[in-house]
Amino acid sequence: MHSKLYPLQFEPILKDRIWGGEKLKTVLNKPITSKITGESWEISTVPGDISIVANGDWQGKSLNEIIDLSPDAVLGTQVHERFGKQFPLLFKYLDAREDLSIQVHPNDELAQKRHHSFGKTEMWYVMQADENARIIVGFKENSNAAEYVESLKNKSLLTILDTKMAQAGDVFFLETGTVHAIGAGLVVAEIQQTSDITYRIYDFDRVDAQGNTRELHVDLALDAINYNKVETQKEYAKITNESNTVVDCPYFTTNFIPLDGVVTVYKSGTTFTVYMCVDGFFEIEYNNTVFKYIKGDTVLIPAGMNTFILNGKASVLEIYIS
Known part of the structure; x- marks a missing residue:
């Protein structure tokens, strides 16, 4: 088994989204065929979206299958001990032609209780940014559930949320409970816990091609949100040939x-x-x-x-x- 180990690539799992575009092809060379591809899931073991090996001896096998064959050699001894045979992270590229919905992810405890899932702590690395592209991340000042609910009712949520301009190379780290949205004009690499649990709290009153609005999860989000102001942008060194x-x-x-x-x-x-x-x-x-x-x-x-x-x-x- 060990002699067979090699760097693994996977077939991209492409997702059409109401806010997606074509930059995953033009900027990142993904084999997209629609004009609204929003996400390329690069490595995933989310049920229903399991990555398939694209190269080498294991081509055609799923990531779960090769972990099953040799969990220590694939995952690592500590990761195997901590997570069993689960692959604990999800890797994606996103193309936001339009604003994503404003959303929040629950923490491990809440996600386990409600969905038997991991929570979703995540980070974004901005790969490409149109001029004046921005993200919404957290509250401008410490808030509370009452103020938040009131702002949803009178459609003033955007006035209490914090906005940051985003440029290529910027990194944002989003702990669970942080209200957030990727703004239009951004291509982002996203690293997160293996979880597809998202509570959508505001979608700019958008409708799809059939005239339907997307489902909101306002009540579920109430006790998942961190209402305190958070610092999400990460400064980091860029020393050549170093990690x-x-x-x-x-x-x-x-x-x-x-x-x-x-x-x-x-x-x-x-x-x-x-x-x-x-x-x-x-x-x-x-x-x-x-x-x-x-x-x-x-x-x-x-x-x-x-x-x-x-x-x-x-x-x-x-x-x-x-």
Whole structure:
């Protein structure tokens, strides 16, 4: 089994969304066919959306199948111990041609109680931003449930929420309970817990092609929301050929690597690693084989791959579980 280990890529799981566009093709080379593709799920074990290996000996097998074959070698010893055979993270690219709905995700405790699911702590790395693109994230000032409900009734919710301008390279870290929305004109890499639990609280009164509004989850959201002002934007170092920490939380660690040339990587076998190529191109050399990646590619390095070489000129997100 271990001799077979290699960097894994997966078939993208493409999702049409009312707010989606065509940048996943034009910016990230995804094989989209519609004009409203909002999401490319890169690595997922969400039920109904299980990633299928796209390359090498395991091509055609699902991520769940290969974890089942050898959980320690794929997930890593610590991840296997902590999560069993569950793959605990979900990786996506998003294209917001229009504003996403304003939403919130429940924490682990609430999500487990209501949905038998993980909660959804997540982060965004902005890959491309149109001029004046913005995100909505948290409250301007500390608020409370009563003020929030009142603002929904009189359609003034946007006046109490905080807005940040967003540019390529910006990172936003969203703990559960943070009210948020990606604004129009952004392409984003999203890293999150494996969960598809979203409480939609306001959708700008939009209707779909059939004239229907999308379901809202206002009541469910009430006790999921953190009403306090939060600081979500992350500053981080960009030292060339180093793993610069961007986010380090109980659910995942994300580093930023400005790759320029050759870097040898040593791993301990405790956790898988995922690389998202957010700009440029690079190669992974392992076992005398070269694997090539371009902007928009996502690759899963099984935990059993202890030593390998990165080579190229790229901006790379490196994600693992500490």
